[in-house]
Amino acid sequence: MITVAGVSIDKTTPVNFNVGGTLFATSLATVFKCPQSILCRVVEMQIKQIQKEEVIFIDRNPTYFGCLLDYLRTSRYNAPIGVNTKALLEEAEFFNIKPLVQLIQDEPEMTRCDIINIINSCYDYPRLQGIWMSRLNFTGLDLSCALFNYSNLSRTIFKMATINQASFSGCNLEFSSVDSCIGSNCVFNRAKVTNAIFTDNQLYECQAYCTNFSNSNLSNTSFACSDLKGSKFIGAILYGCDFSHCDIAHCDFTNAKFDQTSNLSCTITKETVFENSNYEVAINKKNWKKPKQIRTKGKISSIPGMIIG
Structure with a gap:
């Protein structure tokens, strides 16, 4: 269990995102691996909707969002083939995933x-x-x-x-x-x-x-x-x-x-x-x-x- 915005909730609770028209599913545990990120702030503000299994809309490019989730899941960064690294860096900076930003910059x-x-x-x-x-x-x-x-x-x-x-x-x-x-x-x-x-x-x-x-x-x-x-x-x-x-x-x-x-x-x-x-x-x-x-x-x-x- 974890506490999000004063609500005690199972860390395996699924979180569904609609990013620029593409659906992504992950868990609270994955999102909170980077507590200072924008994703955590979004989840904290939308915790009641998450409990109702509603989809959270984020108006960003879905091309790179999966890469962000993969990093949060594994804590490893493997440069995706065919992905614009500069654009991925921009998304990592927008969502304030600082460890990933550093890894991309050091690549x-x-x-x-x-x-x-x-x-x-x-x-x-x-x-x-x-x-x-x-x-x-x-x-x-x-x-x-x-x-x-x-x-x-x-x-x-x-x-x-x-x-x-x-x-x-x-x-x-x-x-x-x-x-x-x-x-x-x-x-x-x-x-x-x-x-x-x-x-x-x-x-x-x-x-x-x-x-x-x-x-x-x-x-x-x-x-x-x-x-x-x-x-x-x-x-x-x-x-x-x-x-x-x-x-x-x-x-x-x-x-x-x-x-x-x-x-x-x-x-x-x-x-x-x-x-x-x-x-x-x-x-x-x-x-x-x-x-x-x-x-x-x-x-x-x-x-x-x-x-x-």
Whole structure:
């Protein structure tokens, strides 16, 4: 039993809607799964008619109403084939079904299969700029030289991906998981990488100026020899993070967490802020060598025809 507008009624009581001339049937239990919705308000105002099994008329497009009910029944959103997503979003907003609104807004414009097809069909480098790709899984993909500039990559997964020379300028990588990736000379300029898991990556000689890494976990990621000017690491976890030979001028490390394996050797620290951080515990030597991968790059091997690096 549930109480609706002061009336105690069985939650399995059927509710009949006439939406734009099309009949829909559901139960009170389904309607009240989203208590703040317009449907709940309609039912509360029409509870006596529902007890009499009368039909409630709603002057909206019936094409999308079934999708709304399906979400309320299952709490899952599966994009219907052939349904205009923007129109469905408009209906979800009208009926104030906020969880569904969020799911529709987060729906990526492409699938993992779409990405793989683009990579395999490219003659030079994948162009993926300005695309909504929230929640996609890029695990294990070779994304070398891919252009993701200004795309929404929030809550995506990049695990053991190759991102050499890939560009993420202006991207939203909030709440993403970038783990165990290899990405020398990649670009993150002005990207938003907040509240992210950004661990165990090898990002030698990358560009990430004015990038926001605040409140992210960057443990064991190497930025060696990178340009990080003006970036924010506020509240970031930097255990084992390698900033050796980096330009961290004008960076903000307020409340950042370092440990004895963090490395600040040979960095440029002009007007860098370390307020309330424990940066003193990090390694900081004037004669620290650059990583071997950088020192040997382009050197001629003793084996004829082979380049080291």
